[in-house]
Amino acid sequence: MNDAAIGIFDSGMGGLTVLRALMARLPNENFIYLGDTARLPYGTKSPETIIRYSVQAAGALVKRRIKLLVVACNTASSVAIPYLREAFAPLPVIDVITPGAEAALAASPKGPIAVIATEATVNGRAYVRAIRAHAADVGVVQQACPLFVPLAEEGLIEGPIAELVAHRYLDPLMAQKPHALVLGCTHYPALKNTISKVVGHEVTLVDSAATTALSVEKMLRKAETMREGEQSYSFLVTDLAERFARVGKIFLGRAIPMDLVEPIDL
Amino acid sequence: MNDAAIGIFDSGMGGLTVLRALMARLPNENFIYLGDTARLPYGTKSPETIIRYSVQAAGALVKRRIKLLVVACNTASSVAIPYLREAFAPLPVIDVITPGAEAALAASPKGPIAVIATEATVNGRAYVRAIRAHAADVGVVQQACPLFVPLAEEGLIEGPIAELVAHRYLDPLMAQKPHALVLGCTHYPALKNTISKVVGHEVTLVDSAATTALSVEKMLRKAETMREGEQSYSFLVTDLAERFARVGKIFLGRAIPMDLVEPIDL
Numbered sequence: 001m002n003d004a005a006i007g008i009f010d011s012g013m014g015g016l017t018v019l020r021a022l023m024a025r026l027p028n029e030n031f032i033y034l035g036d037t038a039r040l041p042y043g044t045k046s047p048e049t050i051i052r053y054s055v056q057a058a059g060a061l062v063k064r065r066i067k068l069l070v071v072a073c074n075t076a077s078s079v080a081i082p083y084l085r086e087a088f089a090p091l092p093v094i095d096v097i098t099p100g101a102e103a104a105l106a107a108s109p110k111g112p113i114a115v116i117a118t119e120a121t122v123n124g125r126a127y128v129r130a131i132r133a134h135a136a137d138v139g140v141v142q143q144a145c146p147l148f149v150p151l152a153e154e155g156l157i158e159g160p161i162a163e164l165v166a167h168r169y170l171d172p173l174m175a176q177k178p179h180a181l182v183l184g185c186t187h188y189p190a191l192k193n194t195i196s197k198v199v200g201h202e203v204t205l206v207d208s209a210a211t212t213a214l215s216v217e218k219m220l221r222k223a224e225t226m227r228e229g230e231q232s233y234s235f236l237v238t239d240l241a242e243r244f245a246r247v248g249k250i251f252l253g254r255a256i257p258m259d260l261v262e263p264i265d266l
Numbered sequence: 267m268n269d270a271a272i273g274i275f276d277s278g279m280g281g282l283t284v285l286r287a288l289m290a291r292l293p294n295e296n297f298i299y300l301g302d303t304a305r306l307p308y309g310t311k312s313p314e315t316i317i318r319y320s321v322q323a324a325g326a327l328v329k330r331r332i333k334l335l336v337v338a339c340n341t342a343s344s345v346a347i348p349y350l351r352e353a354f355a356p357l358p359v360i361d362v363i364t365p366g367a368e369a370a371l372a373a374s375p376k377g378p379i380a381v382i383a384t385e386a387t388v389n390g391r392a393y394v395r396a397i398r399a400h401a402a403d404v405g406v407v408q409q410a411c412p413l414f415v416p417l418a419e420e421g422l423i424e425g426p427i428a429e430l431v432a433h434r435y436l437d438p439l440m441a442q443k444p445h446a447l448v449l450g451c452t453h454y455p456a457l458k459n460t461i462s463k464v465v466g467h468e469v470t471l472v473d474s475a476a477t478t479a480l481s482v483e484k485m486l487r488k489a490e491t492m493r494e495g496e497q498s499y500s501f502l503v504t505d506l507a508e509r510f511a512r513v514g515k516i517f518l519g520r521a522i523p524m525d526l527v528e529p530i531d532l
Contacts, residue, residue, distance in 0.1 A: 039305050147413070150415075
């Protein structure tokens with residue numbers, strides 16, 4: 001059982017930043033990453049569709065024998081977690097919202113905390129609930145930023161267009177004087193420099209990849225399912241493997257060899 | 267057979283502009299429109315995935331007895347037409363590329379002609395082939411505009427952000443001095459004012475909805491399958507019916523009653 005892989009699921013490639021943090025923290029584990037690249041983005045879809053797609057994607061990982069599931073996609077984490085836990089019990093399922101909320105509270109214990117995310121994540125209010133579960137009185141303000149994902153994917157992460165769009169989304173949030181800003185979508189860290197320029201350096205930007213990796217480590221230690229041996233990783237994708245390997249290496253921070261990428265149909 | 271509906275398929279809601287033109291031109295027909303809203307956009311997907319999704323979507327329309335299929339999505343038209351014709355022969359299949367190319371040549375017989383479209387449409391070079399089939403010597407320049415769809419969907423169709431993005435995509439094209447610009451994605455007409463401002467009024471903007479409706483009329487007349495009776499229309503969608511009805515009325519130009527929208531699973 002300890003040799004079974006850690007499964008990571010994301011709507012596309014953004015979740016590779018979470019895999020990157022996991023690989024840095026857990027040097028002896030096997031990882032299998034599924035990117036539902038044919039059906040991305042999840043952030044503009046209805047909760048019903050996000051749940052259905054998430055259960056299908058997780059099912060493909062479970063079939064390949066995993067000991068733990070990480071939902072690296074904020075949108076799926078926000079909407080589908082209870083359904084995934086029920087569908088695949090007793091498999092441990094870790095989301096990126098809870099660690100992100102904890103990191104935000106660590107950075108700004110009294111708030112207010114600002115959250116930027118996809119439409120679906122904002123509408124699901126999962127970050128608001130997760131923050132209030134720890135600190136009922138902390139103010140939370142949210143803003144959906146639908147143009148950030150296409151900007152990041154087109155590499156328009158700095159310059160006048162990125163800044164104008166960032167001002168459009170962030171200026172109303174900043175009027176609330178938050179001390180921490182949660183980057184509640186795995187694509188947003190690509191725009192970190194522009195976001196930081198617009199909100200000012202006194203606002204802490206919270207990216208949940210590192211804290212999610214820490215949660216995974218804690219859970220493996222508790223369940224005594226840590227592995228010993230050499231790290232390995234592979235990928236499942238629902239659209240073209242070539243594009244995944246090419247664009248994905250930006251998020252993963254290392255090359256993605258094509259022989260590790262298997263196209264599947266969900 | 268004449269009473270069978272005209273099926274229209276699009277990746278989402280943009281194709282409703284084509285349905286609108288069809289309804290204006292053919293007042294006695296039944297229409298059934300399928301929007302694959304759960305899996306949009308098609309424009310960034312691989313040809314293999316676009317073909318698979320298009321055949322599934324068309325199949326759902328064929329099951330409901332249609333006499334003609336209109337592929338209102340430029341991306342699906344660019345990539346999947348031969349596969350759809352083969353899969354559903356002898357059903358007549360009309361795409362939006364051929365009428366768009368003809369309209370562009372009518373506006374600028376000697377060229378050069380500029381085409382803006384999704385990544386998949388540009389890579390498939392369908393507009394280039396369709397224009398050159400009529401006029402081998404006409405110069406064609408293409409540009410993918412991936413940010414135009416999210417801008418249109420967020421209603422950011424005018425103002426400094428839309429103009430900066432339009433300059434980014436269109437300035438290099440305008441260096442080629444085209445006389446016509448094909449709006450090769452059903453979302454782009456929403457940005458018509460901004461595009462026109464950036465390229466200048468001497469460049470004719472070509473939107474294929476009206477010419478596609480004309481092609482459909484011609485084909486029905488030729489096949490003697492025109493219908494007599496009152497017009498009717500209904501919708502199939504793969505994601506939430508509510509959002510389709512709400513956003514879709516902008517593209518269709520009239521209200522979409524919820525009882526005409528049926529959610530389906532492909």
